[in-house]
Amino acid sequence: GAGVSQSPSNKVTEKGKDVELRCDPISGHTALYWYRQSLGQGLEFLIYFQGNSAPDKSGLPSDRFSAERTGGSVSTLTIQRTQQEDSAVYLCASSSRTSGRSGANVLTFGAGSRLTVL
Amino acid sequence: RKEVEQDPGPFNVPEGATVAFNCTYSNSASQSFFWYRQDCRKEPKLLMSVYSSGNEDGRFTAQLNRASQYISLLIRDSKLSDSATYLCVVAVYADGLTFGKGTHLIIQP
Numbered sequence: 529g530a531g532v533s534q535s536p537s538n539k540v541t542e543k544g545k546d547v548e549l550r551c552d553p554i555s556g557h558t559a560l561y562w563y564r565q566s567l568g569q570g571l572e573f574l575i576y577f578q579g580n581s582a583p584d585k586s587g588l589p590s591d592r593f594s595a596e597r598t599g600g601s602v603s604t605l606t607i608q609r610t611q612q613e614d615s616a617v618y619l620c621a622s623s624s625r626t627s628g629r630s631g632a633n634v635l636t637f638g639a640g641s642r643l644t645v646l
Numbered sequence: 647r648k649e650v651e652q653d654p655g656p657f658n659v660p661e662g663a664t665v666a667f668n669c670t671y672s673n674s675a676s677q678s679f680f681w682y683r684q685d686c687r688k689e690p691k692l693l694m695s696v697y698s699s700g701n702e703d704g705r706f707t708a709q710l711n712r713a714s715q716y717i718s719l720l721i722r723d724s725k726l727s728d729s730a731t732y733l734c735v736v737a738v739y740a741d742g743l744t745f746g747k748g749t750h751l752i753i754q755p
Contacts, residue, residue, distance in 0.1 A: 563745070570747030571690070571733070584742065619689055634680070635743065637689035 532638035540644045549605045549641045553622030566616040610645045650746040666720040667749045669734030678737040683730045729753045
């Protein structure tokens with residue numbers, strides 16, 4: 529697609545419920561990132577995919593969080609047994625990997641999924 | 647992930663003025679540097695990359711000081727539309743980007 533697409537744009541859920549957030553990256557972009565941004569805070573790295581594999585899962589805050597990517601394209605971030613502190617905007621970004629250590633990738637972000645846990 | 651620090655501001659600046667802010671990073675192995683801009687309740691968007699020799703894009707100038715481990719952003723002839731949060735981004739390797747918490751800039755008429 530023309531840009532990074534995320535759904536849902538807004539999700540209100542009750543504490544303890546599971547939620548799934550979806551990211552559809554720019555066509556051809558091999559790298560995909562998930563970040564979380566709480567109100568008034570900076571971006572918190574969650575996980576990064578290169579193709580379908582996740583070389584860096586270091587940012588996932590707990591085992592309630594998981595993510596997968598299939599077909600080198602769409603990714604799903606799943607939060608189980610949601611807690612109020614999970615309320616945030618979840619941002620997905622993608623980039624085309626052009627090189628290894630010689631240069632980092634420019635990220636294109638989606639508009640985010642705003643999660644509110646009551 | 648290594649820390650990237652920014653003055654959160656807000657910086658209140660009159661329209662037409664020049665404003666500059668810095669970002670410091672702690673990992674000397676950092677290789678790539680960027681400034682992103684984030685408008686209120688919007689996603690971050692790339693403003694400019696930062697090159698070792700410094701670079702300019704219109705009214706915006708970015709510089710890198712590896713010895714002191716900071717990057718800077720200077721905005722000349724500021725416009726009301728420059729009001730936003732400016733995020734400093736540092737990468738140790740190609741895929742490992744760390745975002746600062748941002749500097750909030752308000753341009754006043």
